Amino acid sequence: MSPQDKLGRNLSMLTDFYELTMSNGYLQNGMKDTVAVFDMFFRRIPDGGGFAIFAGLEQLIEYLSNLSFTEEDIGYLRSKNCFCEEFLDYLLHFKFQCDIWAMKEGTPIFPGEPVVVVRGPVIQAQLVETMVLLTINHQSLVATKANRVVRAAQGRSVFEFGSRRAQSYDGAVLGARAAYIGGCDATACVIADRDYGIPAVGTMAHSWVQMFSSEYESFAEYAKLYPDNCTLLVDTYNVLSSGIPNAIKCFNEVLLPMGYRPKGVRIDSGDIAYLSKKARKMLDEAGFDYVNIVASNSLDEYIIRDLLIQGAKIDLFGVGENLITSKSDPVFGGVYKLAAVQKGEEYLPKIKISESIEKITTPGFKMVYRFFSKETTLAVADLVTLHDEAVDASRPVTIFDPIATWKKKTLQNVEAVELLTPIFRGGELVYRSPELSQIRSYCLDQVDHLWDEVKRFEHPHTYYVDLSHKLWSMKNALLEEISSQNTGAPQINEGTSF
Numbered sequence: 322m323s324p325q326d327k328l329g330r331n332l333s334m335l336t337d338f339y340e341l342t343m344s345n346g347y348l349q350n351g352m353k354d355t356v357a358v359f360d361m362f363f364r365r366i367p368d369g370g371g372f373a374i375f376a377g378l379e380q381l382i383e384y385l386s387n388l389s390f391t392e393e394d395i396g397y398l399r400s401k402n403c404f405c406e407e408f409l410d411y412l413l414h415f416k417f418q419c420d421i422w423a424m425k426e427g428t429p430i431f432p433g434e435p436v437v438v439v440r441g442p443v444i445q446a447q448l449v450e451t452m453v454l455l456t457i458n459h460q461s462l463v464a465t466k467a468n469r470v471v472r473a474a475q476g477r478s479v480f481e482f483g484s485r486r487a488q489s490y491d492g493a494v495l496g497a498r499a500a501y502i503g504g505c506d507a508t509a510c511v512i513a514d515r516d517y518g519i520p521a522v523g524t525m526a527h528s529w530v531q532m533f534s535s536e537y538e539s540f541a542e543y544a545k546l547y548p549d550n551c552t553l554l555v556d557t558y559n560v561l562s563s564g565i566p567n568a569i570k571c572f573n574e575v576l577l578p579m580g581y582r583p584k585g586v587r588i589d590s591g592d593i594a595y596l597s598k599k600a601r602k603m604l605d606e607a608g609f610d611y612v613n614i615v616a617s618n619s620l621d622e623y624i625i626r627d628l629l630i631q632g633a634k635i636d637l638f639g640v641g642e643n644l645i646t647s648k649s650d651p652v653f654g655g656v657y658k659l660a661a662v663q664k665g666e667e668y669l670p671k672i673k674i675s676e677s678i679e680k681i682t683t684p685g686f687k688m689v690y691r692f693f694s695k696e697t698t699l700a701v702a703d704l705v706t707l708h709d710e711a712v713d714a715s716r717p718v719t720i721f722d723p724i725a726t727w728k729k730k731t732l733q734n735v736e737a738v739e740l741l742t743p744i745f746r747g748g749e750l751v752y753r754s755p756e757l758s759q760i761r762s763y764c765l766d767q768v769d770h771l772w773d774e775v776k777r778f779e780h781p782h783t784y785y786v787d788l789s790h791k792l793w794s795m796k797n798a799l800l801e802e803i804s805s806q807n808t809g810a811p812q813i814n815e816g817t818s819f
């Protein structure tokens with residue numbers, strides 16, 4: 322039987338066709354065992370935010386640990402009439418051999434820095450591109466969005482309610498996982514609880530209320546069944562003249578006599594600020610000041626922020642479609658680029674040229690450090706270095722903007738933390754993913770170590786991601802070399818790659 326993921330699927334063939342044609346080509350060109358280094362990085366933070374959250378590593382590990390090809394897969398590939406038998410045999414006996422370094426899940430990440438580095442035989446390092454990008458792009462997108470929503474809620478709980486509007490199964494289940502990493506407290510998605518241990522929660526739908534001859538009866542029957550977990554949906558008919566009075570009646574006549582404390586009411590339409598304030602007053606006056614008010618209905622970080630500015634009395638937010646699809650900015654544009662090729666003991670840097678400066682890749686086999694101020698404990702800058710370059714933070718470290726090089730900053734009294742952790746060595750897994758709840762706590766803690774200026778929604782401060790002097794010099798030398806080779810020749814075209 323072929324290895325499977327949590328939903329019973331073998332995802333080894335989830336790769337773009339060109340990965341296979343290139344890998345087949347590398348083999349036929351005698352380059353099969355040439356060691357290449359690829360970086361995954363992203364260029365733009367969704368929603369104009371100041372940082373993103375790295376997520377999806379566990380699913381990438383699962384995929385890479387299970388990477389193997391069945392006779393059926395090989396038969397299918399053979400039917401395409403473009404792969405040589407040697408390549409098909411290579412796939413049939415595939416054994417993963419790459420080294421991988423990655424950020425830990427939950428780490429705040431910034432444009433331009435490698436978040437995953439893959440080093441290994443190019444035939445393999447090429448093949449895994451699609452899944453590296455797919456898993457990390459999706460979950461980082463949702464974790465980033467969730468973290469925005471959670472920050473807007475200012476300490477109030479956020480429940481992820483998005484399964485029904487997610488883009489398919491993995492969008493729902495792994496979206497719930499990513500949302501939890503980003504700081505959501507719970508999910509409505511049952512399988513996400515069963516398989517990932519994300520607390521599953523729920524209230525009731527309008528259909529439940531509509532199924533009974535009266536709103537009160539629907540509340541009373543629900544309360545009798547679930548007395549210790551009773552949140553009533555109060556907006557099916559009229560929140561203030563019907564829903565809240567019936568909820569109070571149900572609490573008094575059903576739950577209190579049973580010896581239970583009611584939990585909450587949910588408002589899912591109308592002017593949520595206005596209704597929540599009125600509902601709070603009514604509940605308080607009836608002696609239920611401890612009953613939570615839950616709000617839902619196409620919420621996002623901006624509406625939540627606005628509701629709180631309006632003084633809405635909401636204890637808990639249920640957020641679905643805008644979170645699970647990251648509707649306002651639904652693409653996390655992480656890319657996977659060749660950075661170096663090993664030659665003997667050396668790494669030949671590889672660069673991808675572009676007309677736009679930001680799109681020129683940073684060559685070389687690299688490492689990323691984050692500097693934390695020992696005084697404030699806040700993150701002050703990231704430094705991308707060559708992989709084996711030592712960073713001595715015991716002395717002042719001068720960093721500079723890699724484009725506007727005159728912009729310099731000297732960091733003193735800082736601690737340097739290596740951000741890329743070894744995940745695979747020679748194809749062997751050397752990393753154990755923490756429990757999901759630990760990843761979530763780590764994420765929230767790391768976000769606490771960012772400056773408020775980086776965290777604001779509008780025009781956040783651009784966090785420094787600089788290159789070490791060695792790396793910057795190497796990149797510039799390469800650019801000089803390329804431009805001198807092109808002297809007299811037509812302009813360097815977009816797409817020129819060395």
Ligand SMILES: Nc1ncnc2c1ncn2[C@@H]1O[C@H](COP(=O)(O)OP(=O)(O)OP(=O)(O)O)[C@@H](O)[C@H]1O
Nearest residue numbers: 589590591592593594595617618619620624627628
């Ligand atoms: N006080 C408020 N300030 C800002 N946005 C709000 C406020 N109250 C509700 N909203 C948001 O306004 C939108 C209202 O959506 P919509 O026009 O569908 O109204 P509705 O109340 O859901 O109507 P319906 O009764 O038909 O369901 C939702 O995204 C909701 O979160």
Ligand SMILES: O=P(O)(O)OC[C@H]1O[C@H](OP(=O)(O)OP(=O)(O)O)[C@H](O)[C@@H]1O
Nearest residue numbers: 482526527589617618619620640641642
């Ligand atoms: O609006 P979202 O942020 O996506 O949150 C999830 C929504 O899903 C439910 O509505 P739906 O109309 O699907 O079912 P219902 O009949 O229970 O209201 C729920 O009442 C929320 O409004």
Ligand SMILES: O=C(O)c1cccnc1
Nearest residue numbers: 482509522523524525639
């Ligand atoms: O439990 C809920 O209240 C819920 C679940 C899914 C979607 N909307 C609401």
